[in-house]
Amino acid sequence: xxxxxxxxxxxxxxxxxxxxxxxxxxxxxxxxxxxxxxxxxxxxxxxxxxxxxxxxxxxxxxxxxxxxxxxxxxxxxxxxxxxxxxxxxxxxxxxxxxxxxxxxxxxxxxxxxxxxxxxxxxxxxxxxxxxxxxxxxxxxxxxxxxxxxxxxxxxxxxxxxxxxxxxxxxxxxxxxxxxxxxxxxxxxxxxxxxxxxxxxxxxxxxxxxxxxxxxxxxxxxxxxxxxx
Amino acid sequence: xxxxxxxxxxxxxxxxxxxxxxxxxxxxxxxxxxxxxxxxxxxxxxxxxxxxxxxxxxxxxxxxxxxxxxxxxxxxxxxxxxxxxxxxxxxxxxxxxxxxxxxxxxxxxxxxxxxxxxxxxxxxxxxxxxxxxxxxxxxxxxxxxxxxxxxxxxxxxxxxxxxxxxxxxxxxxxxxxxxxxxxxxxxxxxxxxxxxxxxxxxxxxxxxxxxxxxxxxxxxxxxxxxxxx
Numbered sequence: 092x093x094x095x096x097x098x099x100x101x102x103x104x105x106x107x108x109x110x111x112x113x114x115x116x117x118x119x120x121x122x123x124x125x126x127x128x129x130x131x132x133x134x135x136x137x138x139x140x141x142x143x144x145x146x147x148x149x150x151x152x153x154x155x156x157x158x159x160x161x162x163x164x165x166x167x168x169x170x171x172x173x174x175x176x177x178x179x180x181x182x183x184x185x186x187x188x189x190x191x192x193x194x195x196x197x198x199x200x201x202x203x204x205x206x207x208x209x210x211x212x213x214x215x216x217x218x219x220x221x222x223x224x225x226x227x228x229x230x231x232x233x234x235x236x237x238x239x240x241x242x243x244x245x246x247x248x249x250x251x252x253x254x255x256x257x258x259x260x261x262x263x264x265x266x267x268x269x270x271x272x273x274x275x276x277x278x279x280x281x282x283x284x285x286x287x288x289x290x291x292x293x294x295x296x297x298x299x300x301x302x303x304x305x306x307x308x309x310x311x312x313x314x315x316x317x318x319x
Numbered sequence: 320x321x322x323x324x325x326x327x328x329x330x331x332x333x334x335x336x337x338x339x340x341x342x343x344x345x346x347x348x349x350x351x352x353x354x355x356x357x358x359x360x361x362x363x364x365x366x367x368x369x370x371x372x373x374x375x376x377x378x379x380x381x382x383x384x385x386x387x388x389x390x391x392x393x394x395x396x397x398x399x400x401x402x403x404x405x406x407x408x409x410x411x412x413x414x415x416x417x418x419x420x421x422x423x424x425x426x427x428x429x430x431x432x433x434x435x436x437x438x439x440x441x442x443x444x445x446x447x448x449x450x451x452x453x454x455x456x457x458x459x460x461x462x463x464x465x466x467x468x469x470x471x472x473x474x475x476x477x478x479x480x481x482x483x484x485x486x487x488x489x490x491x492x493x494x495x496x497x498x499x500x501x502x503x504x505x506x507x508x509x510x511x512x513x514x515x516x517x518x519x520x521x522x523x524x525x526x527x528x529x530x531x532x533x534x535x536x537x538x539x540x541x542x543x544x545x546x547x548x
Contacts, residue, residue, distance in 0.1 A: 244478060248471055252461040261457050265450035266478060269485040272443065296489055307481045311474045314395045318467045 102185055106193025110168060111200075119171075120201060124164030128209045131156045136216040146282035149219050151275050156213070158238070158271065160205055165242040166259045168194050169250035178250075187313035191243070195305070198239045198246075206235055222284020230281055230290070233297035234274030240304035241266045247315045273297050339531075343524035350514075350521045358514045366430045369423050371514055375522035376420035380448060381487065383413030383526065387455075388480025391473035403469035404537035406476055407459065412529055414452040421445050440491040447486050451479045465544070 114120055135152055144152070172178040181190060210231065213219065221227050242263055249259045277293040336344075354371045390406035424445060429435040436442060458475055462468040 241478075241482075245475075248458070248475055248478075251467065251471060252458065253463070254461050258457060258461055262454045262475065265447050265454055266482050268443070268447045268450075269482065269490065272490060296485070299489075300485060303481055303485075304478075307478055311395075311477055314470050315474045318470050 100192075102189030103192035103196060106181075106185060106190055107196045107200075110193065110197040113171070114197075120164045120167040121204065123167070124160050124201060124205055125208055127163045128156055128160035128205055129212065131159060132209060132212055132216060139217070144217065146279045149217055150279040150282060152217070153210070153213055153278065154234070154271060154275050156209060157202075157205065157235070158267070160209070161202060161238050161242060162260045162263060164201065164205075165198050165239065166246040166249055166255065168197055168243075169246045170255060173250050182316065187316045188309055190316065191247075191308055191312040194247075195239065195243045195308070198243050199236065202235045202239050206231055219282065221282055223281045223286070226285075226287055226290055227278065227281035229294060230274060230277035230297070233294055233301070234270060234277070236301045237270035237274070237297050237304070238267060240301045240308065241270065244304065244308040244311060244315075247312055251315075251318060269300055270297065273300075339524060340528055343521065343528055346517075346524060347521040350518050354514060354518065358510055359508055364431055366427060367511075369427050370511075371518040373420060373423040373427060374515055375519045376416045376423060377445065378519055379522055379526045380413050380417040380420050380445075381483070382523075383409045383416060384448065384452075384483055385480060387413060387476050388483075391476035391480070394469060394473045395477070398466075400465065400469060400541055401538065403473060404541060405534055406473060408530055408533040408537055410452060410455055410476065411533060412526060414449070414456070416526070417445065417449045417452055421449055444486045444490055448483070451482070455479065 135156065139148075139152075142148075169178075172181060185193075214221065245259060245263045245266065249255050249262060252258050273293045273296045277290055277297070280290045280293070350371070354368050358368070358371070360367050387406050387409035390402050390409060394400075394402035394406060421442075424442065425435040428437075428439075428442070455472060455475055459468055459472045462471055
């Protein structure tokens with residue numbers, strides 16, 4: 092039994108591996124997302140040079156950069172399937188849950204990569220002092236997972252629509268408001284060095300949101316996926 | 320036979336006001352008169368008559384939202400286009416009442432605290448609801464094909480419904496808000512509670528009336544489309 096306990100993950104892992112390989116060949120999403128984020132960061136840092144920004148400003152700016160970068164790149168995984176006409180082949184070869192989990196993991200890795208590149212750069216360029224580093228990292232991870240879980244499903248919804256780029260942002264933003272509010276508040280608290288106990292409700296909200304979105308996604312994705 | 324009976328019941332007929340319509344009309348007229356002539360002012364707050372419009376609008380917007388989400392979920396299960404019509408009709412009503420709730424809330428905020436909009440958690444919630452509704456309609460207009468539009472927008476409606484508890488319940492409780500919490504503390508005059516209940520009932524009647532009208536229009540459109548095909 093022990094050898095088969097992760098059998099459910101084989102399908103999503105295959106989808107993930109396929110996406111990673113396709114991404115590696117063109118590096119389109121990675122380039123778009125990372126370059127966008129770094130450019131935005133440069134603009135923000137340049138424009139805010141003289142301002143002595145405290146945590147109440149640094150926290151929302153960071154999440155704005157992450158949000159807009161996510162909006163520019165996270166829909167890529169589904170749109171590419173439609174553009175290269177491989178979507179129908181994928182519909183035939185894997186069941187919806189497998190595809191959903193695989194794409195979700197891909198987006199999570201993409202945003203994780205973005206976090207790894209942008210956040211240290213942000214700390215250096217904006218001269219950020221992090222009061223509670225462990226909490227900062229925890230909020231960053233929880234917030235990113237929340238972002239990804241909602242965005243992946245919206246990306247699937249938008250892949251079939253006509254005005255994809257703008258519509259993706261328009262649809263995602265209201266859904267992401269709880270994540271943004273909680274993440275910005277939590278990051279501000281982490282920058283100020285507030286202890287864990289006081290910020291744990293915010294972390295709980297982020298985790299709850301992710302769980303709810305992934306569950307909803309597992310049910311809804313099938314209906315959206317087969318609208319060919 | 321069953322189909323013929325169903326069609327006879329829902330055929331397009333000249334409209335005559337029924338109990339719901341007449342009752343709602345009289346009720347709301349009475350409610351408006353009572354709100355301005357009978358109900359007392361709340362201590363420390365100005366312009367409290369707007370409460371009797373703001374609270375029912377917000378309530379109706381939430382109900383419409385829930386209804387839209389439930390009909391959307393039912394559509395995804397059963398794939399009957401009438402359910403999608405009802406989901407869209409509920410969303411339209413929700414949009415209307417959400418806009419009204421936002422505006423009345425802003426007017427009240429301006430009169431009492433000087434600022435019409437300051438991203439207070441409750442204001443954030445109602446703005447987020449408004450954006451969700453607008454996004455839903457933007458999505459509907461960007462999709463082609465009746466079944467595809469119905470299925471994809473239903474998926475979004477369910478997602479929005481799932482996010483709503485976070486916006487309505489988690490956010491305002493997690494952070495400080497200026498929004499009056501009198502209902503929870505129970506420190507309100509009985510007349511005001513009565514007025515709020517009365518106005519909520521009246522607006523619910525109004526909402527039900529508008530919903531029925533809108534669904535009847537949607538049903539007629541659907542029937543026409545089926546005839547053409």
